[in-house]
Amino acid sequence: MTVTIYLQGVALFSICRKQILISALSHLKSRPKHKELKPGEKKIKAGNFRIGGFPNVIGAIDGTHVRIQAPTTDEASYVNRKGYHIINVQAVCDADGMFTKV
Template sequence: DGFAAMGFPNCGGAIDGTHIPVLGPAHQGSQYINRKGYFSMVLQALVDHKGRFTNINVGWPGKVHDARVFRNSGLFRRLQEGIYFPDQKITVGDVEMPIVILGDPAYPLMPWLMKPYTGALDTEKELFNYQLSKCRMVVECAFGR
């Protein structure tokens, strides 16, 4: 399995948002100006280890932060209710682990969403962040295709 080979055997996908350029709308145009200064809509996607899109949420104005888009998505609700990966767990050693998704620091830390450590990091946390980043690159590459 792809994510397992990269150090995350219980990973069900990587999530991120990107901005799709749009023409400035006649009403509420300022809501569509993103942090880089152009009109856009947010596209949030979850991809599998091969970069295939497994969930897409699009339509939020460019000014809206990734975390807000995520918290208001159907994906968030299904993950929170435990129905997106129903009854899927793996056992590593003697520990049963739930399926999780991987996000960047913009996303909220949840029992089913892992994100990088921040602040002063020891070697173990740096290694964790490196492996998480390698796995997350699949979503960045999917947006770049």
């Protein structure tokens, strides 16, 4: 069953699709077409392609929770859903498993 809601004679679903399309197209126009590679990124891209067959990948990203002692200030901000005090760590590594960003 299809339900169409109209506002002043115009289907709201049509308005939403048009707004999403306009937003997506304007975002694509503002993006740079080519990014300058930093030294060594060409080698990293080749290594990632060799390992997993992924073209144009310069890193693998992952995150983890690291358990810590309860801090003395703003203690509640460091409690995870299991009740532990943690900090969230996110890191990127290259094809050789070396950290490039932490």
